[in-house]
Amino acid sequence: MADSQSIQVEKLEKLRMAWLPAVEFLFGEAVAEAKFDGFDVLDNITKPTVVFECADEPYRYKVQMPARSFTNDVMLLADLVQEMVRGLYPLGSGEQKVPALCEGVAVFGAITAIKQVFGEGTVDSYLNALREQAFSYYDAFSYVAVLLAEDPKAIKKLRSVQPFLYKVEREDFEVAGVELERKIKDILLLSFRA
Numbered sequence: 001m002a003d004s005q006s007i008q009v010e011k012l013e014k015l016r017m018a019w020l021p022a023v024e025f026l027f028g029e030a031v032a033e034a035k036f037d038g039f040d041v042l043d044n045i046t047k048p049t050v051v052f053e054c055a056d057e058p059y060r061y062k063v064q065m066p067a068r069s070f071t072n073d074v075m076l077l078a079d080l081v082q083e084m085v086r087g088l089y090p091l092g093s094g095e096q097k098v099p100a101l102c103e104g105v106a107v108f109g110a111i112t113a114i115k116q117v118f119g120e121g122t123v124d125s126y127l128n129a130l131r132e133q134a135f136s137y138y139d140a141f142s143y144v145a146v147l148l149a150e151d152p153k154a155i156k157k158l159r160s161v162q163p164f165l166y167k168v169e170r171e172d173f174e175v176a177g178v179e180l181e182r183k184i185k186d187i188l189l190l191s192f193r194a
Contacts, residue, residue, distance in 0.1 A: 008041045008070055015080055022116075023084045023109055028156045030088045031163045035060040043067045048079045050086065058092040074118055074126060078110040085109040089165045100136075101188040102166045104144030105155055107137050136194055143188050147180055154178045 024030075037053075037060060045066045054060040063083045069076045085106040091098065107130070115123045130138040147154050155165070157176040162168045173185055 005041045005067075008065075008067070009039050011070075012039045012041075012065060012080060015077070016084060019081055019084060019113060022113070023081065023088065026109060026112065026155070027085060027088055027105060028159045028163075031059065031090075033057075033059040034087060034090050036087055037062040040064045041067050041070075048083050050083065050090065052090075052092065059090045061087065061090050063087075074114060074122055077113050077117060078126065081110045081113040082106040089159070089163060091166060098166050098192045099168070099189050100140040100143060100192045101168060103137060103192045103194075104140030104142075104188065105165065107141035108144045108148065111141065134194070136192065140188075140192060143184055146184055147178075147188065150180060151178055154180075 030036075035057060040062060042064050043066075045064060046068070047066060048069075049064040051062045051064055052058060052060065053062065065079060065083075069079050083106075085108075086102070089102070111123055111126065114126055127138065127141075130141070151157070154176075157178050158168050158172055159165060161172045161176045168189070170185055170189060173180060
């Protein structure tokens with residue numbers, strides 16, 4: 001059992017190193033305070049979980065991945081890339097509010113990776129499943145897709161003003177020079193509810 005988990009952790013590490021340049025290209029580099037401490041693979045969880053264990057370093061984190069993710073390559077890639085994107089601006093041990101913008105960006109990153117590796121047909125299947133089983137994530141992704149269609153560098157621009165994406169406020173869009181309809185801006189800044 002421990003041997004298979006070490007193989008799974010090694011696979012995650014290799015995938016992370018392979019995808020990190022693409023994630024940073026799309027959304028910018030991780031905040032300086034972020035420190036990734038690796039992966040744990042657990043049988044008793046159903047979705048990836050980020051754990052902050054270091055009180056004196058609130059943005060130091062470890063990602064716990066469900067063992068069942070390894071039964072489906074599409075889900076494994078989606079789970080991994082979503083956590084990588086979130087790791088660019090980790091929530092930290094004391095933070096609570098997560099806007100739809102953050103979750104939408106994480107899903108957008110996952111969908112971009114799925115499209116690159118598995119093709120458009122798999123993306124369509126993934127989006128249909130997301131729409132049916134996790135609509136709030138699909139909805140957040142849709143609004144981020146609108147934002148990035150208007151300005152492909154919008155996330156990087158916003159993060160140049162506020163590196164912690166979950167702290168972005170309405171006025172940061174103006175400061176960053178990101179033009180977007182007010183209604184969409186407001187939806188992106190609403191608290192995300194899974």
